[in-house]
Structure formats: C-alpha cells, structure tokens
Amino acid sequence: MDLRNGLRPLGSTPAEFEQDLLSNLYYRRGTTVESASAQDAYETLALTVRDRLAARRARTAAAQYDSNPRWVYYLSAEYLLGPQLDQNLLYSGTTDLAPAALKALGFDPAEVAALDVEPGLGNGGLGRLAACLLDSLATMDIPAVGYGIRYDLGIFKQSFENGEQVEKPDDWAFQGDPWEFPAPDDRNRVGFYGHVGPEGWVPGEVIDGEPSHLLVPGYGTETVNFIRLWRARATEASFDLSRFSAGQYAEAVDQAVRAENISKVLYPDDSTESGRELRLKQQYFLVSCSLRDIIRRFRFRNHDWAEFPAKAVIQLNDTHPTLAIPELMRLLVDEEGLDWDQAWSIVRQTFAYTCHTLLPEALETWPVAMLGRLLPRHLEIIYRINDGLLGEVRSRFPGDLDRVRRMSLIQEEPERRVRMANLAVTGTFAVNGVAELHSQLLTATTFHDFATMWPDRFRNVTNGVSPRRFVRLANPGLSSLITSGLGTDAWLRDLSLLAGLAPLAGDSAFRAQWRTEKRRAKAALGLGDPGALLDVMIKRFHEYKRQQLKLLHIITLYHRLKSDPGRFGVPRTVLFGGKAAPAYTAAKSIIHLINAVAATIAADPVTSGQLRVVFPPNYNVTLAEKIIPAADLSEQISMAGKEASGTGNMKLALNGAITIGTLDGANVEIRDRVGGENFFLFGLDATGAAALRGSSYQPRSYYDSDPELKAALDAVLAGAFGGVGHDVAQSLLDRDEYLTLADYRSYVDAQDEVSAAWQDQERWTRMSILNAANSGFFSSDRTVADYLDRIWRATPVRP
Ligand code: AZC
Numbered sequence: 024m025d026l027r028n029g030l031r032p033l034g035s036t037p038a039e040f041e042q043d044l045l046s047n048l049y050y051r052r053g054t055t056v057e058s059a060s061a062q063d064a065y066e067t068l069a070l071t072v073r074d075r076l077a078a079r080r081a082r083t084a085a086a087q088y089d090s091n092p093r094w095v096y097y098l099s100a101e102y103l104l105g106p107q108l109d110q111n112l113l114y115s116g117t118t119d120l121a122p123a124a125l126k127a128l129g130f131d132p133a134e135v136a137a138l139d140v141e142p143g144l145g146n147g148g149l150g151r152l153a154a155c156l157l158d159s160l161a162t163m164d165i166p167a168v169g170y171g172i173r174y175d176l177g178i179f180k181q182s183f184e185n186g187e188q189v190e191k192p193d194d195w196a197f198q199g200d201p202w203e204f205p206a207p208d209d210r211n212r213v214g215f216y217g218h219v220g221p222e223g224w225v226p227g228e229v230i231d232g233e234p235s236h237l238l239v240p241g242y243g244t245e246t247v248n249f250i251r252l253w254r255a256r257a258t259e260a261s262f263d264l265s266r267f268s269a270g271q272y273a274e275a276v277d278q279a280v281r282a283e284n285i286s287k288v289l290y291p292d293d294s295t296e297s298g299r300e301l302r303l304k305q306q307y308f309l310v311s312c313s314l315r316d317i318i319r320r321f322r323f324r325n326h327d328w329a330e331f332p333a334k335a336v337i338q339l340n341d342t343h344p345t346l347a348i349p350e351l352m353r354l355l356v357d358e359e360g361l362d363w364d365q366a367w368s369i370v371r372q373t374f375a376y377t378c379h380t381l382l383p384e385a386l387e388t389w390p391v392a393m394l395g396r397l398l399p400r401h402l403e404i405i406y407r408i409n410d411g412l413l414g415e416v417r418s419r420f421p422g423d424l425d426r427v428r429r430m431s432l433i434q435e436e437p438e439r440r441v442r443m444a445n446l447a448v449t450g451t452f453a454v455n456g457v458a459e460l461h462s463q464l465l466t467a468t469t470f471h472d473f474a475t476m477w478p479d480r481f482r483n484v485t486n487g488v489s490p491r492r493f494v495r496l497a498n499p500g501l502s503s504l505i506t507s508g509l510g511t512d513a514w515l516r517d518l519s520l521l522a523g524l525a526p527l528a529g530d531s532a533f534r535a536q537w538r539t540e541k542r543r544a545k546a547a548l549g550l551g552d553p554g555a556l557l558d559v560m561i562k563r564f565h566e567y568k569r570q571q572l573k574l575l576h577i578i579t580l581y582h583r584l585k586s587d588p589g590r591f592g593v594p595r596t597v598l599f600g601g602k603a604a605p606a607y608t609a610a611k612s613i614i615h616l617i618n619a620v621a622a623t624i625a626a627d628p629v630t631s632g633q634l635r636v637v638f639p640p641n642y643n644v645t646l647a648e649k650i651i652p653a654a655d656l657s658e659q660i661s662m663a664g665k666e667a668s669g670t671g672n673m674k675l676a677l678n679g680a681i682t683i684g685t686l687d688g689a690n691v692e693i694r695d696r697v698g699g700e701n702f703f704l705f706g707l708d709a710t711g712a713a714a715l716r717g718s719s720y721q722p723r724s725y726y727d728s729d730p731e732l733k734a735a736l737d738a739v740l741a742g743a744f745g746g747v748g749h750d751v752a753q754s755l756l757d758r759d760e761y762l763t764l765a766d767y768r769s770y771v772d773a774q775d776e777v778s779a780a781w782q783d784q785e786r787w788t789r790m791s792i793l794n795a796a797n798s799g800f801f802s803s804d805r806t807v808a809d810y811l812d813r814i815w816r817a818t819p820v821r822p
Contacts, residue, residue, distance in 0.1 A: 033075050040117065041124040044071045048128075056128055062198060064130040065138040068121060069108065069201035075115040076238045080247040082822040087166045091324040093333060093817040095160060095167040095810075096317055098347060099340035100309060101150030101289070102157075102171050102250060103178075104237070105644035107202045108139035109496050114240035140195050141645050143177030144252075144289060147563040148670050149379050151644065152457075153340055155489040155670070155803035156810075161241035161248040162491075162516065163807055164819035168320075170313035172305060173203075173235060173252035176288040181602045181641045186618030186747065190605050192288075203252075205235040210256065213311045215304065215397055223357050224400035230282040231256040232312035242491045243516050245822040253312040255285035303389055303397060310347040314354060328361060332372035336815050339376045339451070342387045342443035348374060348450035349404040357400070363407070375453040375814050377484070378444065379667050381464055382567065388440035391433065405432055405441060412449050419476055430472045448473045448480070453814045455484045458668035458689040460709065482813050485692060486668045487806035490518050493674040498652035500540045501678065505795075508533060518802035521677075521795060528792040531785070538788055541679065544652035552632065555594040556781045559680065560658035561642060561650055564603035564610040567665040571613050571751060572763045573597070573658055574620060576774055578735040580634055581624055588629055593778040596635045600642030600650060609754065614638075616739070616748035623744045647671075651678050655791075656777060659684035660770065662761040664709035666690075673801035679791035681780075683773055685766070689801070697797045701790045703780075705773035706766040715765060722759035725767065732767050 033043060048059060048067045059067075112118045122132035145151065153169065160167040179190035196203075210233050214226025232253040239248045257279030267275035284301065285308050321334055339345055348370060355366035380386070395402040409432040420426050432449065434440045448454050448470060456462030462483030466474035474481050495502045495515055506512045508527050514520040527533040542553040550557065560573050577597055584591050599617055603610035621636035639646060657675035659666075659682050666688035676682060676693055683703040684690040694702040707715060726733050738744070739752040755763055781787055799805075811817060 030078055030081060033078055035116065035120075037120055037123055040071065040120040041127055043074065044068065044124045044128065047071050047074075059130075061130065061134050062138055064125060064128070064135045065108075066199070066201045068125065068135060069111075069139075072108070072111045072115050072117055072121065073202060073238065075117065076111060076240050076247050079240065079245050079822070080238055080249065083246050083248070086822040087820050088323065090166075090820045091334070092166045092820050093815075094317075094320070094335050095165055095815050095817050096313070096335055096337045097153065097156065097160075097167065097169045097340065098309065098313055098337060098344035099150070099153040099169065099171050100306065100343035101145030101340075102142075102153050102169065102252075103145035103147075103150035103644055104142050104154045104250075105151075105492060105648070106139045106141045107237075108136060110492065111202070111238075111240065113491070113496060114242055138198075140198075141643060142195050142200065143193050143643060144171065144174055146178055146289070148668070149341055152379075152486055152670060152803075155487065155492070156807060157239045157248065157250060158242070158489040158491060159487070159803040159807040161239045161246050162244060163804060163811075164241065164244055164246045164821050165807070165811070165815075165817050166820050167248050167817075168317075169239070169248075169250035170309065170316070171250060171252050172286050172289075172309050173254040174286055174289040175254075178289055178602070178643070179605065183614075183618055183638070183640050186622065186745075187615045188603055188605075188611050202237050203235045204237075205233070207233055207256075209234050211253075211312045211315045212258070213308055215307070217399065219400050219403060224353070228282075229258055230261075230285065230308075231258055232308060234312070234316070246820075251313070251316060253286065253309060255283050255287075255308060257282040300393055300397065303393065306343055307346050307350070307398060307401075310344050310350050313344075314347060314350055318354065328355065328359065328365075328369060331369050335373055336817065337374050338810075338815070339374060339447055341377060341379050342447050345376070345387075345443045345447045345450075346398070346401060348446060349398075349401040349408070352404050352408070353400055356404075367408075367411070370450055372452055374451040375455070376447040376451045377455050377457065378447075378465060378469070379457055381461065381469065381665055381667055383469070386469070387443040388434060389443065391439040391441060394441055402441075405446065408446070408449060409433060412445075416476065426472055430476075444469070445473075448477075452480065453482060454480050455482050455814065456667065457484065457486045458692060459483055459485060460686070460691050461667045461688060464664060464709065484806060484809045484813060485689060485800075486670050486673070487801050487803035488670050488673045488677070489803050490515055490677065493648070493651060494677055497648035497674075498540075498544065498678055500543055501537075501652060504533075504536055504540055514799075516804070518799040518804065521799040522797065524792055524796035528789045528796065534785060534788040534792065537679065537792055538784065541653065541655065541791070544649075548649055548653045550596055550598075550637070550653065552594060552596070555596045555635070556655050556777075557653055558595050558597045558656040558658065559600075559650060559654035559675065560598070560660075561600035561647060562669075562671050564601050564607070564614060566609055566613075567761050568661045569761055569763055569766075570599065570601075570617065571755065572660055572766065572770055573599075574613065574617055574751075575732065575735045575763070575767055576771055577620060577624075577634075577636060578738060579731050579771055581620075581627075581630065582731070582734055582738070584633055585627075585629055588633070591633050593781050594633050595778075596637060598650060598654075599636070599638045600646060602642060609751075612748065612751050616744065616751050619744040619747035647674070651675055651680075654678065654680040655781070655787075656680060657682045657684075659687070659690050660706070660766075661685060661687045662763075662766070663687040663707055663712045665761070673798065676794045676798045677801065679795045681777075681787070681790050681794055683770075683777060692800070693798065696800055697794045701793045701797075703773045703777055705769040707762065707769075712762055715762060720759070720762065720765070722756055722764040725764040726756060729768055731771065732764065 047070045125132045157169045177193045210231040216227035217225045233256045236249040236251045261278040263275045355361045456465045509523045545553040657680040659672045663685045668688040685706040686708040739748045
C-alpha cells in the first residue's frame, strides 16, 4: 500500500500486468477478449501503461505540493512528442511485460504497436526541442509543466504526386488519444476584441479553453511531470437555438465553429511568414489559458505577489507566446490591482526568452491595427512598455534617434507593426540563443542594440537531444552494444559517460560489432544494399538549409558515373526526408526536382548498384527514429550564419553518423568535440558568407568557371530530369541567396574525401565510434542543466 496517496500499487509481474490489461479491456474499454479489435487492444494497453505512470504522477504531485518549489513553466506553441507507446513502455518498465500479456490474450503485439500514432503538434526543430527538454526536466526531477495547444490537426501529412508535395490533413486523434487526460470541467474563459472602457477591457467575444494533459515521465526516476494542452471550445451561449429552430443550421453554429477553429490546425509554418489573424488568436489563447493556470497553481501555496518570481519561471519558446508579457501585466494591474512598476518588476523577473532563428523574416511582427482590434487593452500595455523602453534608450543614448527607431517595439514603415522579438527581449530577464555561434550572432546582429544596452541579459544555452528517445528507443541494437562496451547503462542518464567508448574505437572486434549494428539498422529501413554508404539529409526544406546543394552534388555524381562507370568507386544511397511549408513555392520546387532526379537515376541502368536517391514521404519523429540509426553520413550543409543550431546533427552524430558540414549552428561545437579529423568540413564560414553576400555576389561566375557545376545546372536547365526544376536552376544562377554555387566546389571536394574515407571501413568505423563517444555533451540533460544554472535556478524535488 502506498500510504502517502492511499494508492494500491500496480503489479509488476506478468500475471498482474495481464490481469490489469484484461480488467481495462472490460471495465474501461467496455469490450471482451473475444470481440476486441486491434484498436481495442491498443487503447487498453495504453491505459494499462498510463495507469502505471499516473500512480507515479500522483506521488510526484504530492512531493511537489509539499515542497512549494520554484516551477519551470515552458510555453510553446509546438510540441513534437513522437510516438508515445514505445516511450511509455520503456519509462514504466513494461517493455517486456506488454507483448507477453498481449500474446497471452491472443493479440498480435506488432499489429497493436503499429496503431500508435504520433501527435504531430509541431513543425520541426523548435517543437522537437520542447519535447526533449520536457523529457530531461522530468528525468532530472525538476518541477515543470509544458503548456501548449491541442491542435485537432497536426502538421500535414506529406505525400508525393508526380514527385510534387501534396498536403493532407493529419487527424491524429481521430480515434481518440488514450494518453491524454481531458479535463472539460477545468475550462478558462478567454476574451477577444471589444473595447477598453472606464471599467477596463470589455471583450466582444469569449471562448473557453479546455485543458487536457499528457504525462511526461522521467527516465530512471519516479518523477512524472505533464504537458497541459488547450483546446478551444465554444461557450454554451454561442449556439443559436432560435436560428436552429428556424432551420438556419449553418448560421446557428457559426459562432461556435469560429471559436473552435482557434485550436483546429497547427500553422504549417517554419519560419516563413504567415501573418494571419487566426494565428495571433492562437497565440493569445495559449498565453491567456496558461497564465491563468500558472496563477491558480501559484495560489495553492502562496499569497504574496512579490513571491511570484521565486515560485515561477516562465520560458517563452520563441516569440509565439510573447503576448504572455502584456497579458501578465494586464492580470496584475487590471485584475489584481498592483501598480504598474510593481507589476513590471514581477514580469521582468519571471519571463525568459529563447530565440531560435537568425532569419530576419522569421522575427514575428503583427500589424498594430490587427493587434489593437483583437486585443485593445494589450496594445495599450505594449505602448506603455514601449514608453518605458524608449525613455531608457533616450537617456542612455541621448540624441540617437536611429537607435530609438531600431529598438522601438513598434515598427513604423511600411506599416505600423508590433515587433514581438523586441517585446520579448524587453520583458524578460534572460534571452538565449541555442548554440554558441547563434548566441554570438544574436548579440552581434539581430539584438545588437539590446545587447549594448543590457549586456547581462544575453546568454547561450546550446541545444541537446534526449538520449532515451534518439539512442535507446531509436537504436536498441547500438544501445546494447554501448551498454556492454561501457559495462553499464548509466550513460542513459549521464551521457558524458559515452567518452568511455573512445578506447574501444581501437578494438577491431568492437568495430566489427559496431558495423554490424549499422548494417542491421539499414536492413531494417529496407535499403537493399547495406554495403552502400547511406548519405542522409533529414530536416525541413528551406533554401538556407540548402537541399539544392546536395542535389547538385548528386547530379555531379550521376554525370561522373555516366562518363566513367568504372571509376566511380563508392556505392551511395542518398536519403532525403522533410516537408516544405505549403506556401513556400521555392522549397516545393526543390522537392519536386529531387524526386525527378531520383526517378531519372533509378531508370538509368548505369547507376544500378552505384547511386540511388530515396525520399520517403512524410518525414516525422517516427520515421526519424528509423533513419537516424542507419545513417553513415549526416548532411549539415546550411549557409553559415543561418542555422541557429540544428538538433538532427546531434542525433546523427550520437548514432555514429559522420557529419559533412559548414561551420554553422551547433556543427561548430560538434566538430570541436569529435575532432576535425572525424568531421568533413567545407564551405564559407559565417564571416565569409556575410562578406560575400554583402559584396556583389555573382553566382554566374562560379557556374562559368566550374565545368562540373556548369554541367549539373545545364542538365537541369535542358530538362534532363523530366523537364522539372528549371525554376530552381534559374534562381540559383540569378540570385542564389544562400551562396550554393559559391560553396559547391568545396562541398564536392569534401564529398570526395568522404568517398575515400568510406573505402577504408576500419578507419570509417573508428571515426563513427569517436563521433558517438565525443557527443555526450549534446544530451538535453546537459541543456537543462545549463538552463537551470544560467536561467531557471530551480532545484529538484524527488517523490
Ligand atoms: C529551429 C532552428 O531552425 C534550428 O536551427 C534549431 O535547432 C531548432 O529551432 C531548435 O532550437 N527553428 C524552428 O524550428 N523554428 C520554427 C519557427 O519552427
């Protein structure tokens, strides 16, 4: 008996697990073994596993309540959690019990497991980072809550039609989501529009935010935290019964539909501009519901507002939740009656902001007119914050009007807009970039003026990834090998222990086992020839990431193969994975061209067994977990100075892929750690790239002077790949915003070094092991430790 909560402990023997499964099938699913479908079995299994975590959650909650700690609240518009079943089995210690119990009841465990659908509530790196950080927070026993939006439709499902990307809605929770605890009785009211009168803001429209939560277990500890996701619900009053009775069915539900649209769909936007009012509504919806919840939680044990910053640190994951700053001001001043300065001091001590970009176009701004219409009181508050900010700028830099204009929260030209990044920097005590280089560039460029005025506010926290998800779950074979090599599995909670693998790089028996695991992972991916070098580029499609550079290399390899098949040497499979934002035409053209090149190469017998290009559609966390273990070469080839960090680079290095990359984002730190001899470096660095872009860059001069480059582009222009890609080649020749042609020769030469290295398999394996051994730094546990030390200052509470 667990006396603390009066809970009956759930059994850990096979018989007890089977009993629980059976009773859940009957009592909660309401069916029987005889009539149960695979879906019934899946949902029942999920409940049985979830119960075990819920018991731990209850103990965690009790301990957290008792200690009244400082909480880390993570506000993020996106979470890319990945499949839940494999993770929750592992973290609840039921990985072996579950299949046995399913079999005993007559179900096929593989069929059941295949029904687990990943909630695609994010676009890319930013959303996945949020998930890794929550995993580490729980593993490190830090009291933390993640707040987000429970989108009905997650990131679109990608398919290819004639090689072109087609987007379909992802109704991920169509069958219900067994991992989720809905709390329809726990709604928060959110206002929009209206006016500000003497009595304060009177919203013109109200909707409800309905929470549900997902458990976030720690690994190797009792702690279970949670993510609270908000869903927009129409209020009772929004259904128009009289219209319905009059047969006006659409009009009757119109208001309700509009309300619920707020959490309908994740914005399919990865740092390109969307600028729609619905997105702004989403942002305010998230912020308003979450702050009310945070305040409610504060009040469990505390009464004095001055204590608030000691009990809550709120991390803004990029600018999407920045309205939390004026919203907390509004709550404190308008609803709690604090004076402005008191409230501002609390706000400034509570929030911190993580920036994830270097693309100027990715810094969110909202038209003043739109914001003022949707949130009139917030606009007033933003103006008042701006008065304070500009007052400080003027007194520090008298007469420097330009600086005032640059730092203002309001952009004046060509249209008045609110600059969310400036607001985020102004309303927080800490601003961090996500890799050393990124943080340096932020203070040197994007936030230069702010860093001059408030140098202490800026810091770096290099990203990391969960070793549980991206090594242990994704790559069980390699994980066992690592555990046997190190003689312990403690590396799963302390990834620096991987350093102990370095001496094993010199052990030929260990190298042979390492190679066996790579080959096994390739075979599991279904890539025919496990002897071919698997060259992997998996990430969102964006011109700055330069999938087009990889493509030019592929065409060059193809040309070499055609001109002299005997000399080719190293068989390669190039694998792409990733989605392009639906409105991002240039990125979609690159996808189309990749598929066209892949088809041409596949149809040409000369390439057989030598060169293959594969592009499985719908890259997501589930697919990433299959591809990453199999990869030999990791493509991290962004134009230097544009990729904030990258996290795929870390996942791949940890699984023994060797990076070919520019000195961009976290590549710099990966190379520092794994050593220049275990990393294929090429291209301009950030300084060189900025200088070349600043001068009159002539992409055509590279084309004119490099016959292989010319041949590759000419082939595309001449329609050699089914007539596809003319626009891609033309834009490279005319503008080439991201210096693809400038870096082409250096890249192709580095790829020749890759091929030479691959020919010496012993050498390659040594490099591969050393990549994993020296990448322990890139655990999200270390990232969380850095956040704790540099920003959050929260301490563990153990149940
Ligand atoms: C990404 C950055 O592009 C990537 O470099 C970084 O590793 C990642 O965040 C995590 O910090 N940014 C985004 O995903 N941005 C959006 C808007 O999705």
